[in-house]
Amino acid sequence: MLNKRLVSILVPLCLLMVLISCTSTPDNSNGAVVYRQYCMQCHQADGAGVANLNPPLIQTEWVLGDKSRLIGVVLNGLSDPIEINGETFRNVMASHAFLSDQDIADVLTYVRSSFGNEASAVTPEEVMAERLNQTHVD
Ligand code: HEC
Structure with a gap:
């Protein structure tokens, strides 16, 4: 009875809670x-970022500039010294090629539209094209 x-x-x-958790998800939450x-x-x-260690992602040439170069940073990592906004960084960023095309597209779209950045979205197709491009060069 009880x-x-x-x-x-x-x-x-329970159904109501599932419904709420689905509909309240903002756009590109996966990128975040x-x-x-x-x-x-x-x-x-x-x-x-962190001074002398990890460069900022705010209004940098890499973040706002050429998308295939930006995708390349996530796919290959980066270890050459680079100068960002007048400061030189000599640390190592590992490859994140294990992430899916969708995840890389979402996270780069997130980065390019957050922290005061206003640049266009990155699509999974662009990530896939960059992967193929690199395999063929090697
Ligand atoms: C272990 C720390 C670490 C992690 C994790 C990491 N990065 Fe980096 N990232 C770095 C470092 C260090 C550099 C600079 C490398 C160099 O000096 O060559 C860098 C460089 C970059 C650059 C180019 C320079 C700039 O500041 O514009 C971008 C873009 C970038 N990272 C994005 C990402 C994104 C997106 C992720 C997550 C998918 C990520 N990084 C994860 C440490 C990290």
């Missing part, structure tokens, strides 16, 4: 999730 009543309350409640999981520990939540 169980039946409980079930008749709990089942609709991938960023938090794979980039944030070095480039920080606000994209400002």
Whole structure:
């Protein structure tokens, strides 16, 4: 008796919660999730990086510029010294080629439209093209 009543309350409640959690997800939330999981520990939540260690992702030539070069950083990592906004960085960023085309596209779209950046989205097709391009060069 009590169980039946409980079930008749709990089942609709669960369905409602599932519905809410699905519909309240903002656009490109996957990009933010991938960023938090794979980039944030070095480039920080606000994209400002860490002085002398990890470069910022705010208005840099790499972030706002040529998309295939930007995709290449995520696919291959980076270890040559680079100068970003007047500061030289000589640390190592590992390859993130293990991420899917979709995840790389989403995280780069997120980076290019966050931290004050306003650049166009990156598509999974562009990531795939860059992967193929690199395999053929080697
Ligand atoms: C282990 C720390 C680390 C992680 C994790 C990391 N990076 Fe980097 N990243 C670096 C370092 C260090 C450099 C500079 C490398 C150099 O000096 O050659 C860099 C360079 C870059 C650059 C080019 C320079 C600039 O600041 O514009 C971009 C873009 C970038 N990272 C994006 C990402 C994205 C996106 C992710 C997550 C998928 C990520 N990084 C994960 C450390 C990291």
